[in-house]
Amino acid sequence: MERIIELKNINFSYGNFKAIDNVNIKIGNGIYGLLGPNGAGKTTLMKVILGFLKPSSGNGEILGFNIRENNITMKKKIGYVPEIDCLIPEMDGVALTSYLGELSGMSKQEAIKRAHEVLYYVGLEESRYRKVDTYSSGMKQRIKLATALVHDPELLFLDEPTSGMDPQARNEMLELINDISSKGAMNVIMSSHILPDIESTCKNVLIMNKGKIISEQQISDLNSKHFNIYEIRLKGDVKIFREKLPDCRIERGDKGVFRIQLPNDFPIYSIFKKAVEANVQIRYFRQSKVTLEDAFVTAIGEANAN
Amino acid sequence: MPIREKGYYKWDGEFKKSYIKWLPIFINGIKSVFKKKKSKLLFSFAAFPFFVFLIAVYVSTKPELRMMKDLVKQIQSDAMLFYSFYTFGPLIFFMILLSLFAGADLISGDLKFNSFTLYLSRPLTRFDYIKGKFSIVLFYLLLFSLIPGILLIIAKIIFSGEFSVPLYVFLSALIFPIIISLFLSSFILMVSSLSSNRKFVIILFFALYVLSNSIAGIFQGVFKSDYFLFFSIEKNIKQFGSLVFNIKPDFDAPTWISAIILSFITFFFITILIVRIKRAED
Numbered sequence: 001m002e003r004i005i006e007l008k009n010i011n012f013s014y015g016n017f018k019a020i021d022n023v024n025i026k027i028g029n030g031i032y033g034l035l036g037p038n039g040a041g042k043t044t045l046m047k048v049i050l051g052f053l054k055p056s057s058g059n060g061e062i063l064g065f066n067i068r069e070n071n072i073t074m075k076k077k078i079g080y081v082p083e084i085d086c087l088i089p090e091m092d093g094v095a096l097t098s099y100l101g102e103l104s105g106m107s108k109q110e111a112i113k114r115a116h117e118v119l120y121y122v123g124l125e126e127s128r129y130r131k132v133d134t135y136s137s138g139m140k141q142r143i144k145l146a147t148a149l150v151h152d153p154e155l156l157f158l159d160e161p162t163s164g165m166d167p168q169a170r171n172e173m174l175e176l177i178n179d180i181s182s183k184g185a186m187n188v189i190m191s192s193h194i195l196p197d198i199e200s201t202c203k204n205v206l207i208m209n210k211g212k213i214i215s216e217q218q219i220s221d222l223n224s225k226h227f228n229i230y231e232i233r234l235k236g237d238v239k240i241f242r243e244k245l246p247d248c249r250i251e252r253g254d255k256g257v258f259r260i261q262l263p264n265d266f267p268i269y270s271i272f273k274k275a276v277e278a279n280v281q282i283r284y285f286r287q288s289k290v291t292l293e294d295a296f297v298t299a300i301g302e303a304n305a306n
Numbered sequence: 307m308p309i310r311e312k313g314y315y316k317w318d319g320e321f322k323k324s325y326i327k328w329l330p331i332f333i334n335g336i337k338s339v340f341k342k343k344k345s346k347l348l349f350s351f352a353a354f355p356f357f358v359f360l361i362a363v364y365v366s367t368k369p370e371l372r373m374m375k376d377l378v379k380q381i382q383s384d385a386m387l388f389y390s391f392y393t394f395g396p397l398i399f400f401m402i403l404l405s406l407f408a409g410a411d412l413i414s415g416d417l418k419f420n421s422f423t424l425y426l427s428r429p430l431t432r433f434d435y436i437k438g439k440f441s442i443v444l445f446y447l448l449l450f451s452l453i454p455g456i457l458l459i460i461a462k463i464i465f466s467g468e469f470s471v472p473l474y475v476f477l478s479a480l481i482f483p484i485i486i487s488l489f490l491s492s493f494i495l496m497v498s499s500l501s502s503n504r505k506f507v508i509i510l511f512f513a514l515y516v517l518s519n520s521i522a523g524i525f526q527g528v529f530k531s532d533y534f535l536f537f538s539i540e541k542n543i544k545q546f547g548s549l550v551f552n553i554k555p556d557f558d559a560p561t562w563i564s565a566i567i568l569s570f571i572t573f574f575f576i577t578i579l580i581v582r583i584k585r586a587e588d
Contacts, residue, residue, distance in 0.1 A: 050426075050427060052423075052426050052427075052587060053587075072429045072430070072431060073429060074429075075427060075428055075429040075430075076321060076429050078427070079427075080423075080427040082420075082423045082427075084420050084423065085419070085420060086419065086420035086421055086422075086423040086424050087419060087421070087424070088415075088419065088421050088424070089419055090338060099330060099334055100424060100428060102330040103327075103330050103331070103425065103428040103429075103430060104321070104428050104429060105321035105322050105325060105327075105429060106319065106321060106322070107319075107322055110317075110319040114317055114319070117315075117317075121313075121314060147424070148427075149314075151317070151321075152316050152317035179313050179314055180314045183313065183314065185314050185315075185316055186314075
């Protein structure tokens, strides 16, 4: 597998606050999710990788370019969709997209031609001559994607690409991301705090918390991992039962079914013991399918415990 | 807005092998300033000093218009002609207006709309960005100072029928507007980098300019010393003009000090500009 990103001992601080704490990652081809709670350091890590911020220590390579020495050349091969709104309002869609293509090193003619193509691709063909400040928030996300694709990068960074979108627009954006990555046309790193977005688009996920990468796994491996998660239905006073299991994550699901995540060292039979102590009946019990949220919560919980 | 059936497809073109990275910023900036409301009106007024001096050059070169010579006696020498043109009050005023018109929102607009991210995600350095922005203001300032200056030289040659402009005056006429335009460009871009509010930028720039002239005027009046001219942007420009064109200065103070002051302020403004942009990047 070709190595796209390799970071070694990357650190970055805003004043005294350590935003990136000794990050080491190796990322190959494909689409990766970067998951983490707000303030975990996802955007900062992206900015360091993109060369916007210089790491205080550590080094790395992106697409074979050293992030300290070649970060300008590297940007010809990188596309970036930032989370924040960052457009030039007096420009229309074609002008903005082709302008950024030219800034990437494309000739004017090529940039204009390609701008039309990518605007058509992201579904803005009818609005391409409208000024971008008249776009809806969903359209603004699309134009940001178009500007990131105009120079046909090898690696695309998406920072919260579905933020501020309605459900339909969100699904369409996720479809676009799937389409871009599925044909192997581009490697994608997608940062999000929306777990279903990552689950539906990414093959691999990196979980960040407090500036550290705390877990790295393939989405397809989630079910093979033992997470001690069960679905149970109870009859009786659920509140007392909950109190008997203070260290467990218990979520109420549909139709009175609870999802209960036990600590790793917690034997299964203890659930039944606690049910007896709480004077409740267990009417239904089965091992639950593991979701990305489970992996995420477990990773965060373990990181906080350490 | 469904995804197109053919899906994503790759670009089969090639990047330019060598190019001026900031050139698209320059070209786009020129166009967007030109498209602004009332740009043509301002440009028409800004060309007014040139036409005044064009007439003066014509009168000074035609013996048959001797009765009008009194009107143009101040520009009898070539050095005086170009010094008078470049330090002509209305021209300096229009250069201030052009700086505001072309430069006030160049960086403040990018601050307001977070556009730095767009530039920085491209293969551009911070200095490419600054060069691109600088070139836009410089273009418009030189268009109404250096270009009319060159046209005046050409007009003088045509009207008099000979190339009578001494070399040092010729070079001075080229260098002086470039230095003044660099100073004004750094001034407006520095102020523009201080705030995302365009109105604040305009007020601050204008206030600093007017205030500097007012303070100098008040102190000169109160203390009866020409040395207070160094507080004034406009008077420093005039003193510097005297130095460049080798003309007796209007004020009794060393002209080289104005050269140092203008150079220092330009350097100071550029430093602040770089610091502000670096901070905005973070």
